[in-house]
Amino acid sequence: MFIAFREEVESVLADALRSCGYPTDDLGIERPPEGVDAVLASSVAYRLAGEAGAPPPQVAGKLADAVDLSDATYVGGVTQQGAYVNFTPGDAYFEGALDTGPDAGRLDPTGDSVVVEHTSANPTGPVHVGRARNPIIGDAVANLLAYAGNDVERHYYVNDAGRQMALFTWAYEQFDESDLPEPERDRAEYDFVRYYRRGNEFLDGETEAATPEAVEAAEAEIDAILQGLEAGDEATHERVSDTDDVVARLQERSEAVYEADAWQLDLPSFEKNLVFLRSDGTSLYTTRDLAHHEWKFDSYDRAVTVLGEDHKLQAGQLREALDLLGNDTDQLRTVIYSYVNLPEGKMSTRAGTGIDLDDLLDEAIDRAREEVETRLDDRTRDELDGDDIERIAKQVGIGAVRYDIVAKQPTKAITFEWERALDFEAQSAPYVQYVHARCCGILDEAGEVSEEATVAALTEPEERDLLRSIARFPGVIDEAATELEPHRVATFTREFAETFNAFYRECPVLSAEDPEVREARIALVAAARHTVANALDVLGVAAPESM
RNA sequence: GAGCCCGUAGCUCAGUGGACAGAGUACUUGGUUCCGGACCAAGAGGUCACGGGUUCAAAUCCCGUCGGGCUCGCCA
Numbered sequence: 304m305f306i307a308f309r310e311e312v313e314s315v316l317a318d319a320l321r322s323c324g325y326p327t328d329d330l331g332i333e334r335p336p337e338g339v340d341a342v343l344a345s346s347v348a349y350r351l352a353g354e355a356g357a358p359p360p361q362v363a364g365k366l367a368d369a370v371d372l373s374d375a376t377y378v379g380g381v382t383q384q385g386a387y388v389n390f391t392p393g394d395a396y397f398e399g400a401l402d403t404g405p406d407a408g409r410l411d412p413t414g415d416s417v418v419v420e421h422t423s424a425n426p427t428g429p430v431h432v433g434r435a436r437n438p439i440i441g442d443a444v445a446n447l448l449a450y451a452g453n454d455v456e457r458h459y460y461v462n463d464a465g466r467q468m469a470l471f472t473w474a475y476e477q478f479d480e481s482d483l484p485e486p487e488r489d490r491a492e493y494d495f496v497r498y499y500r501r502g503n504e505f506l507d508g509e510t511e512a513a514t515p516e517a518v519e520a521a522e523a524e525i526d527a528i529l530q531g532l533e534a535g536d537e538a539t540h541e542r543v544s545d546t547d548d549v550v551a552r553l554q555e556r557s558e559a560v561y562e563a564d565a566w567q568l569d570l571p572s573f574e575k576n577l578v579f580l581r582s583d584g585t586s587l588y589t590t591r592d593l594a595h596h597e598w599k600f601d602s603y604d605r606a607v608t609v610l611g612e613d614h615k616l617q618a619g620q621l622r623e624a625l626d627l628l629g630n631d632t633d634q635l636r637t638v639i640y641s642y643v644n645l646p647e648g649k650m651s652t653r654a655g656t657g658i659d660l661d662d663l664l665d666e667a668i669d670r671a672r673e674e675v676e677t678r679l680d681d682r683t684r685d686e687l688d689g690d691d692i693e694r695i696a697k698q699v700g701i702g703a704v705r706y707d708i709v710a711k712q713p714t715k716a717i718t719f720e721w722e723r724a725l726d727f728e729a730q731s732a733p734y735v736q737y738v739h740a741r742c743c744g745i746l747d748e749a750g751e752v753s754e755e756a757t758v759a760a761l762t763e764p765e766e767r768d769l770l771r772s773i774a775r776f777p778g779v780i781d782e783a784a785t786e787l788e789p790h791r792v793a794t795f796t797r798e799f800a801e802t803f804n805a806f807y808r809e810c811p812v813l814s815a816e817d818p819e820v821r822e823a824r825i826a827l828v829a830a831a832r833h834t835v836a837n838a839l840d841v842l843g844v845a846a847p848e849s850m
Numbered sequence: 851g852a853g854c855c856c857g858u859a860g861c862u863c864a865g866u867g868g869a870c871a872g873a874g875u876a877c878u879u880g881g882u883u884c885c886g887g888a889c890c891a892a893g894a895g896g897u898c899a900c901g902g903g904u905u906c907a908a909a910u911c912c913c914g915u916c917g918g919g920c921u922c923g924c925c926a
Contacts, residue, residue, distance in 0.1 A: 336869055346868050349906065359906080385869065423926095466925050565924050574852075574922075581924040588926050612920050615854065641855070641919070678888070699888090711863065714855060716919055723862060723875090727888060730863080730874045737888050745885055794864060797873075804889065813885045828885095850888080 304399035305342070305778035306410070308377040312343050312390050315378065319369040325351050341382075341389035342396070342771065348386045359386035392771070397758040400774035401823070403830035407773075407837045408780045410452040418599050419445040420458040421609035429492045430660045432719055434611065436640045439708045439843065441609040443789035444638060446841045448607070451784035456603070469529040471495065473521065474502030488661065529585060545594040546586050549628065553579055553593075556627055570623050577620050589617060593624055600630055607787065609638045612714075638787050640713035658719070667700035670725050671733075674699070675850070691849070698845035699733050700725075706732035709842050710793035730797055732844050735835065738800045742832035743848040745812050749825045756826035760819040765806040769827060772802045773834045780841070789842065796838045803831055 309332070317327045331347035348363035355362045360383070367383040379393025421441020422430075430438070441457075449455040475498045483501060486493040505513045506521060550566070553559055558569050564582035579590045599606040610618055618637045626632045675695050679687065687695070707724040711717060727733040746752070758770065776795065783791040812828055815821035836846040 331868080333868070337872090339869075344869085346907095349868070352906070387869065468926095470925095563924080567924085578924050583924080585924085587924070592926095612855070614921090614926080616921050617926085619854090639855085644919085674888075715863085716856065718862090720862085726862095726875080728875085729888095731888090733888055734874095737886085740888095741886060748885070790864085794873095797864090801873090807885080808890060811885065815885095849886090 304377060304396055304774040305776070306781060307399075308342055308390075308392065308396060308774075309778065311375050311378045312345075315370050315372060315375060315381075316345055316347070316366075316388070318371060319366050320347070322369050323365060325354070335387070335389060339384070339389065341391050342774075343390045345388045345390075346386065348388065362386075363388050392774070394758060396774060397761070397767070397770045400770040401756060401758050401761075401826055401830055403773050403776075403833055405833055405837075407830075407833040408450055408776045408841070409837075410450065410777060410780060410784075412454075413452040414454075415452075415604040416454040416456070416602075417448050417605045417607060418456045418458055418603045419448065419607045419609070420599075421445075422459050429488075429490075429496060432658045432660055432663055433643045435660045435663075435704075436643060436708055436713065436717075437609055437611065439705050440638065440640055440713055440789065442843045443709050443792075443841060444607060444609060444787055446843060447780065447784045447787075447789050447792065450780050450837070450841055453605075453784075466525070466529055467499075469525045470502050470506070471499050472528050473525045474498040474505075477502070477505075477521070487659070526583075530583070545597065546591050549590060549594045549597070550580055550586065552628055553624070558627060568624060568627070570620060570627075572623055573616075573620055577624065579624075589621060589624070592621055593628065596621065596625055596635065597628070597630060600625075600634055604634065606635045607638065608635070609640070612639050612641050615639055636787060638713060641716040643708075643717045643719045663704060663724070664701055666721070667704050667725055668696050669700070671700035671703070671727070672696035674727055687849070695847055695850045698847045699727065699736065699850060702732035702736060702839075702844040703727060705843050706735075706793060710790050710797075712788070712790055732839075733850070735796045735800045735839060736844070736847055736850060738803050739832060739835045739839065739846045740848060740850045741807065742803075742828050742835070745828050746825070746832065748813055749828075752826050752829045753822045756823045757819075758823065760817070760823035761827060763806075763810055765802075765809045766824070766827060768802050769806045769831060772799050773830050776834050776838065779838075792838055792841050796835065796842070799831075799835060799838065803835070806831075 312332060313330060316330050316332070320327045320330075325347075329347065329350065331345045331350065332343055333346060335341050335344040345366075348359040348366060351362045352359045355365075357365075363386050364383040367381050367388050370381045370388070372378055372381060375393070377393060377396040377399070378390050379396065380391040382389050382391065419441060421444070422438040445455050445457050475495070478498055478501050483497040486497060501510075504510050506518055507513075508515075508518060553568060554566060556568070558571075560567050560569055560576065562576070565578050566580035567576035567578045569576050577589065578587060579593075580586060596606065608618070618639070622632050622635060622637075625635070672692060675687075675692050703726075704724055708717075710730070761767065761770065776799075779792060779795045783789055806827075810824060812821065812824040815824055839846045
């Protein structure tokens with residue numbers, strides 16, 4: 304509804320500007336502050352004041368008069384308030400919101416195919432919280448693009464060809480399991496990471512056996528393994544097997560230089576040369592990634608990659624090299640996130656400091672379970688059995704962690720604190736999930752949602768506010784998808800929950816005396832439920848029917 | 851040292867040219883015979899890091915300073 308409303312506003316405002324003889328290049332459309340009774344407003348009068356030779360409020364008044372709403376469906380009215388031209392919704396706008404169903408927030412198909420790559424990492428160990436933003440943001444970005452009407456594919460590119468894997472392979476053969484600590488969990492990556500850490504300790508000379516000669520021998524062996532991986536690389540990786548082709552094309556570029564036996568690229572925007580072929584003839588990650596991205600460009604309309612800020616330079620070099628190779632790099636967008644730190648310092652897989660994501664999730668589920676159990680006595684509705692408690696604990700615990708991470712702007716650094724991430728009150732997943740459960744509770748008792756329900760029966764300000772929030776959801780999806788900023792959806796869920804709670808407080812649904820009002824409120828709760836369920840779905844947070 | 855990112859209430863964060871800078875948390879006070887109190891209402895809390903500039907209008911854009919982070923490898 305919001306998008307159609309916005310298009311109508313753009314159209315009628317442009318017409319009004321033309322009829323007054325003003326330029327239409329900047330419509331100045333924005334969202335008015337809280338308390339203003341309009342869905343959208345225009346501040347264009349400020350910019351026209353000089354040209355019109357009249358103060359902004361006068362220009363705004365003239366424009367408001369010139370707006371012709373006779374063909375408008377969703378825009379119900381236009382008023383001048385100070386220097387602003389305000390557009391208020393009509394009945395069709397509210398009716399559309401009340402009709403919101405299971406496809407809430409899903410936009411019309413764009414026809415674009417998009418590949419979202421995230422969490423690409425070396426399989427050398429478990430994911431710690433420092434890196435946890437990658438899968439969580441990546442998943443939300445992919446969901447967001449799918450809701451925005453794109454045909455989305457998700458890729459998790461496991462790189463098992465680089466030096467870290469060669470080091471790991473060497474360490475795995477070199478060290479005896481009996482000399483290693485017990486794995487922290489019964490899973491492969493916890494088993495493997497012990498070798499990886501021990502290997503790094505050895506190479507750093509931190510163990511007794513690590514004499515300079517031994518380290519040198521180890522390095523030689525790792526190099527030999529790397530050569531072997533490189534040879535096997537082409538056979539096993541169809542998608543990056545065009546690396547040779549990329550190397551050949553790069554060598555023909557005038558930016559290519561051959562220095563110190565290695566092929567390098569002198570990129571104009573970067574100080575340092577980018578080596579794309581080692582002196583021993585093996586390729587580098589970035590070279591293989593170039594071939595991988597050309598494959599993406601051939602196979603999809605657009606590509607999105609979610610990367611930590613430590614990869615930012617490499618992402619820039621990749622983009623410029625792709626450009627040199629003749630690709631349209633507008634197809635590629637990169638979402639960069641900052642690392643998560645602990646109050647006591649940095650996290651590192653290699654050093655073994657930090658909190659594993661698995662541990663955090665377990666702790667979250669444990670705390671959620673306690674929370675559910677202490678609230679059991681307060682329940683007035685259905686009884687819960689052990690399975691229900693476990694399900695709710697998982698939905699709430701994992702939801703709280705994901706929400707805590709996805710709700711923040713990725714570019715900002717986060718200091719991770721247990722208490723904050725697992726606070727189940729206020730600006731958190733459970734707060735929003737609770738709204739969903741409440742809706743389900745009401746609908747459960749209400750039975751069928753009537754087709755006859757009409758917004759004419761919804762006259763309370765809290766009812767109208769809720770309708771506006773429901774109507775706005777597709778607009779939020781549109782803007783968040785355009786900017787690749789899923790945290791905007793999280794912000795929306797918070798505001799939405801507050802709006803719903805205000806409605807819940809002021810407007811009894813099941814006990815409403817007027818049957819038409821009761822019917823309409825039930826339909827409103829159903830629309831709200833679909834909205835909050837899908838908003839949580841975008842964020843990758845479960846929407847429990849009871850909790 | 852150079853490049854990039856960040857700095858908003860005690861704390862955690864929204865807001866990134868336009869209507870009085872907003873939430874939560876913590877603190878103070880109040881609310882449930884009534885659809886689920888994981889809720890709600892009220893109060894208090896701000897040199898938007900600092901200093902210049904552009905603009906009718908700057909937390910938002912530009913320049914500089916300070917503080918923090920990331921990067922600068924024939925690693926990924």
